Amino acid sequence: MITTSPARIVEDHHGITEQPAIDVRGLSKRYGKLEAVRGITLEVRRGEIFGLIGPDGAGKTSTFQILAGVMEATSGSANIFGRAAREMRSQTGYLTQTFSLYPDLTVAENIRYSGNLRRIPPHEITERGLQYLQLFDMDRFADRLAGQLSGGMKQKLALVCALVPQPRVLLLDEPTTGVDPVSRREFWDVLAHLTEEGLTILLATPYLDEAERCHRIAFMYQGEILQIGTPTELCTSLGAKRIELRTADLRKAESMLSRETGPDKDIIDVQRFGDRLDLLVRDADKERKWLTEKLKGAGLSVDEMRVDEPTLENTFVARLRALGRKADTIEFPAKKDHSSLRGQVAVGAANLVKEFGTFTAVRNVSLQIRNGEVYGLLGANGAGKTTTIRMLCGLLDPTSGTMELGGTSGNLRSEAVRKRIGYMSQKFSLYDDLTIRENLDFFAGVYGVPEEEREEKIRWVLSFSGLQGKQDQITGSLPGGWKQRVAFGAAIMHEPDILFLDEPTSGVDPLARRAFWTMINRLADGGAAILVTTHYLEEAEQCNRLGMMVAGELVAEGTPSGIKSQQSGHLIEFIVDQPQRAADLLKSDTERWRVSLFGERLHLIAEQDPATAIQQTTKRLEENGLHVISAREGRFSLEDVFIAIVEQTRPQGKPVTQN
Amino acid sequence: MRKLLQYLFNYRLRALIKKEFNQIRHDRRLAFSLIVPPILQLTLFGFALSAAVSNVRLGVVDDNRSPESRELIATFTESKSFRLAGYYSSVDQLGDAISQGNVDAGMVVPYDYARDLVRERQTTVQFLLNATNANTATISRAYAESMIQNYDNGLRSQGVSARIQRVTGSQLGLRGQVQLQPAFLYNPGLVDSWFIVTGVLGLLLILNSSLVASAAMVREREAGTIEQLLMSPASTSEIIIAKIAPLFLLLFLMMLVAFGVVKFAFGVPFQGSVLVLLCGGALCILSGISIGTVIATFSKSAGQAQLTSFFINPPLSALSGALNPIEAMPRWLQPLTVLNPIHHFATIVRGSTLKGSGFMNLAPNFLGLLIFTLVFVSLSIWRFRKQLS
Missing domain, CATH: 3.30.70.980 (YebC, transcriptional regulation domain)
Known part of the structure; x- marks a missing residue:
């Protein structure tokens, strides 16, 4: 399926790539008084996926910008294949946190534009563009406007644009923020492929389940690298x-x-x-x-x-705790008590349907969320989650079906009902042109937080967000993760008893995410009903109950363990000498989603009993000259289950990622 | 009453309005662009669009050289409209000067001018115009007519009557039989700028308020914060009132400055009550804002909203009768001006400033603006919630 680019093969034969692909020595970057990067040293080998993890403000983005040659280092060196990063700009592809696409151009035009910028001959652009689009399963969308793609597809397109000039090093700064699990896994499968072809990838991510797919990881904190190693090394080092x-x-x-x-x-x-x-x-x-x-x-x-x-996330949080960074600060000044509501149905939906013209966005969704419960709504981009939430909270009228909110089924939009609801929409819940303080004042005012409580509540939000003393900063200038913290705080200041959180932790670092979830649990303990959506299934495990949506339908519902135990088949983890070749081989034997690669480890979801599956697969691999080092039955992660559910609905002709 | 006020300014509305003010405060360009460009435009349009012609260079051949003839010449050259460019000794020289473009107009006073006046006989003064620019020539002719009229009135005797006859270029050398005939005109220069300025005022108010309002409304949608706002306990009317109120204040301020310009830069007489003007202006701003809010509820982005207002505003101003007479429009279009807020405001401003009309006389126009505003505000409240689907 993959055609290896000729240029890379030549390099392989000459063996000139023994030197590290990325070589960073004593690198520092200073912005005025602030020292963002303090003398970091790291080497990335050719063909490696190297992950940079660390809390917000650890200096990851600065490191990327220096390596991409768009910023000068204060001191130290950053070399790519033995030459200064600045001179190697034509050989590096850089994907920033924000989309760097032109929404008004089509997919093909975006690719052509980025190729033309680097003076790639037109026929090569077309050829390679098509090749990568096929690899990403996106060739059908070549004529679609980039602005109309889903978040996951946009990121994949941005990656195609970065790949067309055939870089030797790819720098990816949080490339999967806001991308759904299915697309994310595809994205990682592609990355694994590319490294097999010799591409070197340096990547930053706030999601540590994802970081486990890197070959090696560097843990950054306050501009320094504390530890480098494989994910397993890092986990066991604790x-x-x-x-x-x-x-x-x-x-x-x-x-x-x-x-x-x-x-x-x-x-x-x-x-x-x-x-x-x-x-x-x-x-x-x-x-x-x-x-x-x-x-x-x-x-x-x-x-x-x-x-x-321990998982990588355990390790990360434990290390940060040891470094004295506390996750939670002052206590939430709770003034209301919703515990009497506990057990009541806060949100009750029966057979909700929403049609937009001929397109049915949501079909027959029925769900109940009780007070005191945290309900997670999961689904790929375009599965109808946001439309469902909008109906559940009364923003959008369903085409048919009935809704009950906070005990009323009449006017869901009445002032009385909405006062009881907290709502944090996807990404844009604050006014970028106001200061943090003005935003908080506004939300406190509009939700009628009593005057005498306001000061205390606002102080709590600022401390929760770690933004004490920065309240007069313009909100738009905050990095995404911090904005989310303020928005979350703003949404719960009035102590709602029904809370809707649409991707609240998108772009938030693990430690802050822990604080979010501690708070979510505390509110639920206090009697609030909470609906959360997320693309990160590791954190979805913190919900009491989950609902999984595919193509507008609720296809699975239950507790995290319940959903996992319902999954048929077994997960088998192999460690093989040539993981990528093994993955390709197994993918050609069975459905693609059954096979995925996590760094050095290969996951296979088999329907037979584990012993037979291990035996058969080992035989199949050995026949093809691959050596199996170890094989054991593993446990399904929620992500495995989610992807299996989504992929199993695919053959039924349901569009999975549709806008 | 107190209860109503309390309801109107409850804590939510206060929070909403404060937020809007904060946003305006952070957006310095908005306040700037609301005050400076409109005033510049008003001044510019008032002067530039005015049909007034001043400082027409006048060449004179005075064959009479009497006090009477000098008095006639002084009547012309002392006005704003004409400026003495020089005396010529013969008609031929004057003709050359006109064709070389050294002077724009020429006047020839015959040698028997004073004598004829004294004898109360009709006398003839020759007036030559360079009609290369037909417009200037026509206007200069009108000025000349009115000046003769004034001069004429000044004479106790009825001896002078003026008539103007057209002369072609080839006849220039001849002593043409040009007579000045009295025409009953105001001073066209002044009336012209008054007419333009009072019309432009309405255009600017509607244009600016609709643009600013649509931008403020659509911004919420573009940034995605509208969802958050709709989820809050605030009602749609509260949200819209909070959006409108600060803009209204800003625009009202702009209008006061504009009235100042109209009065002091153009000297428009404010015959009527200021209250009538301010009420009319307030209603005009509100109707402009309501146009903007309706546009915003139909637009997905600021770009779209702007294009839509460009589609709506020019016909609205062109067909308002603010800059050109309604009578010049096709008959079937004329009744439509009833729907046009610019038309109503122009009528109110002209009625009040020039004629001194009061509320009673202008009632239909006030009613027109009021109905327009109410209909459009209701429409936008109704549309506002539908935006999400």
Whole structure:
């Protein structure tokens, strides 16, 4: 399926690529007083996907800009294939956080334009453009306007534009923000392919489940690199284990265990998910015993306790905590008590249908969200999530079906109902041209937060966003992650008992995301009904219940574990000597979605029992000269399940990513 | 009453209005572009569009050289309209000067001018015009006529009556039989700029208020914040009132400045009550804003909104009778001016400033503006919620 570009093959034979593709030594960047990058050193090998992770403001974007040759370093060197990054601009492709496409040009015109800029002969542009479009499964959309593409497709198009001039190094700064899981996996599959062809990729991402697909990772903090290694090395370097604990009363268990938690204690971290707690502990066996006793003593049942390796996210948060960055600051000044509402149906929808002309955006969606519950609505871009939310909160009238909101089914738009609702729309919930303070004043005013509480509430939002003392900054000048924090704060200042959050954590760093979820859980504990959408399924596990939408329909619903256990088949993890070749081979044998590559690890979803599947697949791989180093049954992640569900509906003729 | 006020200015509306003011405050260009360009345009249009001609260079052949003839010449040269370019000794010299373009007009006073006046006989003064620019020539002729008229009135005797006859270029050398005939005109220069300025005022108010309002409304949609706003407990009318109020204040300020320009730069007499003017202006601004808000609810982006207002505004101004007489429009179009806010405002301004008309006389126009505003504001409130689907 992939035609390797001739230029790269030649390089391979001459073997001139032993030197590192990217070589950064003692690199520093200073903006006035602020030192964004402080003497970082790293080497990226040719054909490697190298991830930069770190909280917002760690210096990742500055590093990218220097490597892309668009900014000068204050000191140190940044070389690409042995020459200064600035001189190698023609050999690097750079994808920024914001879309760099022309929305009024078609897909093909965008590609042609970016090729022409680099003086690529027209026939080569056409040829390669088509080749990459096919690779991304986008060749059907060549004549579509870029502005009409979904977020995922836009990012893929931006990548095609960056690839057409055949760069040797690709710099991707948070390329998947706002991209749905299906497109994201396709995007990563393509990246894996490209590196196999010899392309070197340096990438930053706030999503650590995604970062696990990198070959190596550098962990940046306050302009310095703290650690470099493979994802596994990073996870094990913590010397900790993760215990998944399932118990009936999560809230009680969490608050009890939190008291015993700290960077220097035996329990390093407690994180609450929708149906379990994740504990990061130093000694799993010792802690198991201790936990069982402790919980029994408090009258809590231990339904299940499982020991596993820590995830990259666990590691990241634990490291940041150890560095003294606290996730939460002052306590939310709650003045209302919604706990009496607990258990009532806050949002009830029956057979919602929405048609736009001949296009049915949402068909027959029925769902209920009760007070005290966090409900996650998942779906690919264009699956109808946003339309559904708009109907659920009364912004949009359904074509048919009935709606109940906060106990009323009459006028959903009445002032009384809307006062009880908090709403954070996708991306644009603040006024960019106002200062942070003015925005908060406005939201407090329009939602009628009593005058005497305002100051305290606003102070809380500022502290929650980590923006104390910056309240007079113009909101538009804030980076995306910070804006989201303010918007989230603004949406809950009036303590709604029904809360709609449409992709609240998009572009927010892991630590801040933890603070978001702590707050979401706290509001739910207080009796609020909360609906959240997200593209990041790792965080979706923190919901109590999930609904998955495909092509306007709700195709699966249940608790995170329930949905995972419903998934048929088994996930098998292989470690193979040539992962990409193995993945290509297996993809040609079975449906493409069953195979995906996570760095060095290959995931296969097989329908047979695990032993047979391992045996058969190993045989198949060995026959083709590939060596299997290890194989074991793994557990489905929510993302695996989601992609399987979406892909299984594809053959039924349902458009999956449609605008 | 107090309750109504409390309702009108509840905490939500206060928050909404404050937000709009803050946005305007951060957008310095808006305030600037609301005050400076309109005033410049008003001044420019008032002077440039005016048909007034001044400083026409006049060459004189005075064969009479009497006090009477000098008095006649002085009547011309002391007016704003004509400027003495020089005396010539013969008609031929004067003709040459005209054809070389040294003077625009020429006057020949015959040797028997004073004598004929004294004898109360009709006398003939020759007036030559360079008609290369037909417009200037026509206007100069009108000036000349009116000056003779004035001069004539000044004479106790009825001896002089003026008539103008057309002379072709080839006849220039001849002593033509040109008679000046009295014509009953005002001073055309002044009336002209008054007419233009009072008309342009309405154009500017409608144009600016519709543009500013549509921009402010559509910005919310373009930025995507409209969803957040619609989800808040604020009602649609509160949202729209909050949008309109600050803009109204700004535009009202602009209008006051514009009235100042009209009065002091153009000397338009303010015969009627200022209250009539201000009320008319306020209604005119509101109807302009309502046009803008309606446009905004139909547009997806600022670009679209602007193009739509460019589509609406020029015909609105061209067919308003503000710059050209309604009587010059096709008969079937004339009744449509009833729907045109610029027309109503122009009528109010002219009626009030020039004639001193009061509310009673202008009631139909006030009613027209009021109905227009109410219909358009309601339309935009109704459309506002539909924007999302």
